[in-house]
Amino acid sequence: MNRLAAARRRAREAGAEEQGQIEGASPERATKNVARSSESTRVPEPDWLKSRRDAALELYRSMPLPSTRSEEWRYTDLARMLRLDDLVPSAGAQPGPASSNGDGTVPEPLRRAMAQDRDSAGRVIDIDGSAVSVELQDSLAAQGVVLSSLREAVRGGDPLLESLLATMAVPASDGKFAAMNAALWTDGVFLKIPRNVQLERPIRLSRWVSHPGTATFTRILIVAEDHSRVSFVDEILSPDFEAVTLVNTAVELFSHAGAQIQYVSLQRMGKGGFYLANQRTLAKRDSTLDTLNVALGGSVGRVDLNARLLGPGANSDMLGLYFGDHDQHFDFNTSQDHVAPNAHSDLLYKGALDDSARGVFRGVIRVHEGAQRTDAYQTNRNLLLSERAAATSLPNLEIEADDVRCSHGATVGQLDAESLFYLMSRGLDREQAERLVVLGFLGEVLDKLPMGGVVEKVTKAIEVKLGHVR
Amino acid sequence: MPSNEVIQGLGLDDYKFGFVTDSEPVFRTRPGLDADIVRQISGRKDEPAWMLARRLKALKIYESKPMPEWGGDLSELQETLDQTYFYVKPQEQMERSWDDVPENIKLTFERLGIPEAERKILAGVGAQYDSEMVYHSLKEEWEAKGVIFDSIEDGLKNHPELFRKYFGTVIPAADNKFAALNSAVWSGGSFVYIPPGVQLETPLQAYFRVNQERLGQFERTLIIADEGSRAHYIEGCTAPIYSTDSFHSGVIEIVVKKDAYFRYTTIQNWSNNMYNLVTQRALVHRGAHMEWLDGNLGSKLTMKYPSCYLMEEGAHGDILSIAYAGDGQHQDTGGKVIHVAPNTSSSIVSKSISKGTGRSSYRGLCKVYDGATNAKSNVECDALLINETSRTDTFPYIEIDERSASVGHEATVSKVGDEQLFYLMSRGMDEAEAMALIVRGFIEPIAKELPLEYAVELNRLIELEMEGSVG
Numbered sequence: 001m002n003r004l005a006a007a008r009r010r011a012r013e014a015g016a017e018e019q020g021q022i023e024g025a026s027p028e029r030a031t032k033n034v035a036r037s038s039e040s041t042r043v044p045e046p047d048w049l050k051s052r053r054d055a056a057l058e059l060y061r062s063m064p065l066p067s068t069r070s071e072e073w074r075y076t077d078l079a080r081m082l083r084l085d086d087l088v089p090s091a092g093a094q095p096g097p098a099s100s101n102g103d104g105t106v107p108e109p110l111r112r113a114m115a116q117d118r119d120s121a122g123r124v125i126d127i128d129g130s131a132v133s134v135e136l137q138d139s140l141a142a143q144g145v146v147l148s149s150l151r152e153a154v155r156g157g158d159p160l161l162e163s164l165l166a167t168m169a170v171p172a173s174d175g176k177f178a179a180m181n182a183a184l185w186t187d188g189v190f191l192k193i194p195r196n197v198q199l200e201r202p203i204r205l206s207r208w209v210s211h212p213g214t215a216t217f218t219r220i221l222i223v224a225e226d227h228s229r230v231s232f233v234d235e236i237l238s239p240d241f242e243a244v245t246l247v248n249t250a251v252e253l254f255s256h257a258g259a260q261i262q263y264v265s266l267q268r269m270g271k272g273g274f275y276l277a278n279q280r281t282l283a284k285r286d287s288t289l290d291t292l293n294v295a296l297g298g299s300v301g302r303v304d305l306n307a308r309l310l311g312p313g314a315n316s317d318m319l320g321l322y323f324g325d326h327d328q329h330f331d332f333n334t335s336q337d338h339v340a341p342n343a344h345s346d347l348l349y350k351g352a353l354d355d356s357a358r359g360v361f362r363g364v365i366r367v368h369e370g371a372q373r374t375d376a377y378q379t380n381r382n383l384l385l386s387e388r389a390a391a392t393s394l395p396n397l398e399i400e401a402d403d404v405r406c407s408h409g410a411t412v413g414q415l416d417a418e419s420l421f422y423l424m425s426r427g428l429d430r431e432q433a434e435r436l437v438v439l440g441f442l443g444e445v446l447d448k449l450p451m452g453g454v455v456e457k458v459t460k461a462i463e464v465k466l467g468h469v470r
Numbered sequence: 471m472p473s474n475e476v477i478q479g480l481g482l483d484d485y486k487f488g489f490v491t492d493s494e495p496v497f498r499t500r501p502g503l504d505a506d507i508v509r510q511i512s513g514r515k516d517e518p519a520w521m522l523a524r525r526l527k528a529l530k531i532y533e534s535k536p537m538p539e540w541g542g543d544l545s546e547l548q549e550t551l552d553q554t555y556f557y558v559k560p561q562e563q564m565e566r567s568w569d570d571v572p573e574n575i576k577l578t579f580e581r582l583g584i585p586e587a588e589r590k591i592l593a594g595v596g597a598q599y600d601s602e603m604v605y606h607s608l609k610e611e612w613e614a615k616g617v618i619f620d621s622i623e624d625g626l627k628n629h630p631e632l633f634r635k636y637f638g639t640v641i642p643a644a645d646n647k648f649a650a651l652n653s654a655v656w657s658g659g660s661f662v663y664i665p666p667g668v669q670l671e672t673p674l675q676a677y678f679r680v681n682q683e684r685l686g687q688f689e690r691t692l693i694i695a696d697e698g699s700r701a702h703y704i705e706g707c708t709a710p711i712y713s714t715d716s717f718h719s720g721v722i723e724i725v726v727k728k729d730a731y732f733r734y735t736t737i738q739n740w741s742n743n744m745y746n747l748v749t750q751r752a753l754v755h756r757g758a759h760m761e762w763l764d765g766n767l768g769s770k771l772t773m774k775y776p777s778c779y780l781m782e783e784g785a786h787g788d789i790l791s792i793a794y795a796g797d798g799q800h801q802d803t804g805g806k807v808i809h810v811a812p813n814t815s816s817s818i819v820s821k822s823i824s825k826g827t828g829r830s831s832y833r834g835l836c837k838v839y840d841g842a843t844n845a846k847s848n849v850e851c852d853a854l855l856i857n858e859t860s861r862t863d864t865f866p867y868i869e870i871d872e873r874s875a876s877v878g879h880e881a882t883v884s885k886v887g888d889e890q891l892f893y894l895m896s897r898g899m900d901e902a903e904a905m906a907l908i909v910r911g912f913i914e915p916i917a918k919e920l921p922l923e924y925a926v927e928l929n930r931l932i933e934l935e936m937e938g939s940v941g
Contacts, residue, residue: 071540372858384873387840397864399883402855406883412838412870413877 625661
């Protein structure tokens, strides 16, 4: 059965038709909707948030859509890929169930993905930009861990929100899409780990987008207090869409002295998905703030990741893995800002590209004045599996201190003929051999992040893609 | 860690060639640029109408293009351009032998330290004093082989068809703002033709020199290495110090035909108030081999990225780049390799040293087009930082549209290690000697590719820099 037809059917079942009735057909109108609903139908928002949204909206309107003339968007032509005026705001803009057990509303593919997660300490389920379920182990809640939907958190009045939401990490001034999110976010996750509390198992966010042609705005804010530890897995799925369907995610991560945060993003949207993420990590003294971005789904994926090393002894491992086929386009724009001395960052992004997929990696290590004894590394490796696939790599260094150790490397190549020959001489057919080599190539990234469940899930998803392609 | 006095005392910033000899130009245009000036330049050179038309067209392109917003700081350049003399003619006639070269110009060369041996042994010496060749000799045996090594003006006069066939084909005026400027006001430079199968053992050499305050030098060089030929061209530049900014914008076009080998060496040591914005490009044909050896030691800002367009099967391009950025200097240099055809290969090796408030940036492009099967490219950049205030950047662009391509890029940034210094000093060296040795070791892979007299000159330069560091 044709995938598009299936997608249409699924979308219908998920209520896409009602979606078409929603008033407003552009973010301009969407903004009005949000503004109106936040004033009337929705939970009333505090003044600080209202004015923050207004200011963001102003900025959003004042900024043009980034064009390929701008260095950071040189290889992703938004004018060709994204028509903001055609999008309608997702249902999350409307009041939804702030929390529920959610079982009745979880779409089957998401349920299957959740079933693969071996263990978790808590989970938020987000459907179309609205958190429909929040679960957290009682023992953790008792220790003061806060896991809630962002809307709930705002209502709860935690002062951290006013000081940290869209201010220091991903403020509206960051760019058109950061402003768009700051103005229009409908929900998301707020997670706070108190001092000295260490979580053994990950917290999960399971997201689903059902409606074609919609725009969804989600924010994630994680604060790990001194010497705490947490892993967070953010997974997003969707059916295939006929119309471009935008998901705009802002991720703000704060690790205080000696704390550890691991953030994992698994992007597994269907065709037609346009995934945009602005992620910023702020690592204070002796803290560890690691990220892994896995891009497998969607038609276009663009992740802007900025790691800031703010205190001596801070450490960020930044991992990325992408597998593109058909006409998928993945664009990663990363930066490692060494503001403090004696900090360490290490980036490894690896991608395989098949059919006419395109991969873009642009990364910069910035060692600021005074950030002596910085150790910073950056590696991007690409595997081209088809004649039509293309990879662009721009690994940059900007060094303003002298006592540093920095290096970067980038490669683009095809499957190693010798490895293939060896495997085939051992009795594997070409297809099996290729699959093994690709998995081995990408596996290097997963090996660095030994998180049960994630590794298996990603490996399986890649296998499915490899099987599908060949 | 070397003591601060040692670092400050390295003396890399003292410009050795900062002297002015007194020479009166025969003719120069008024400062600034318009169509009238372009007509004057063309008229002075007695050019054919087609060249004047090209110049005027290029001027329009230049005026229509905005200043680049990337690379170095060009915010004060326009002011410099407004005060620039776009054409200065030092003498009326080409000199035929060294004895005829005026004494003050000879003195300039002497003080530049061009070795006596170099003048005698090196075969073709095309010395450029201000905007034109003043001295130009060519070994008789080469003339017999049909090699053309002329000033660019004579190239146009004496070989009009060959000239017109290739001029502006490698770097069209519309390529970039400064290529357009050069195409409008070019003056001086070399025209070189190596006939098929001719192999030159000794390098062709031109010494460039700017000696007029606020003089813009727009040298234009066109080189054709015909099938199966083999040659090496050396261009070296030094300039005296002036208080106002000066400007240099050259265009170097090279065609390397089937199975030919050509190497182009530049050692740029402009004074530290010079803007140096140069476009250098080679078209490399079937089985041919092009090498750029690019040294950038002087200038206030250099933006220069020699490039190899690998047009046909089996073409090979090498770019070796060395940059030194002292106080207030910005070297924005690197290289470009563009793979258009199958089985092409390329390599870029870049080494940079930043000292004081100097900044060196590597900027490069490796592009492999779809269909350039089995293209191979490797890029290595190493940066050495001497002071806390020194700065370095690396901006490589890697664009690969071909599956079977194999492309690698590696870059490292380091400082002179305490252990290295300590080890050498424990062997009896003082700190300055140790520093000099380490820096020499760092640039060795490129220095060893230089012709002997240049390697000597470069080593001498580094020794001079380190001499000042004693005490």
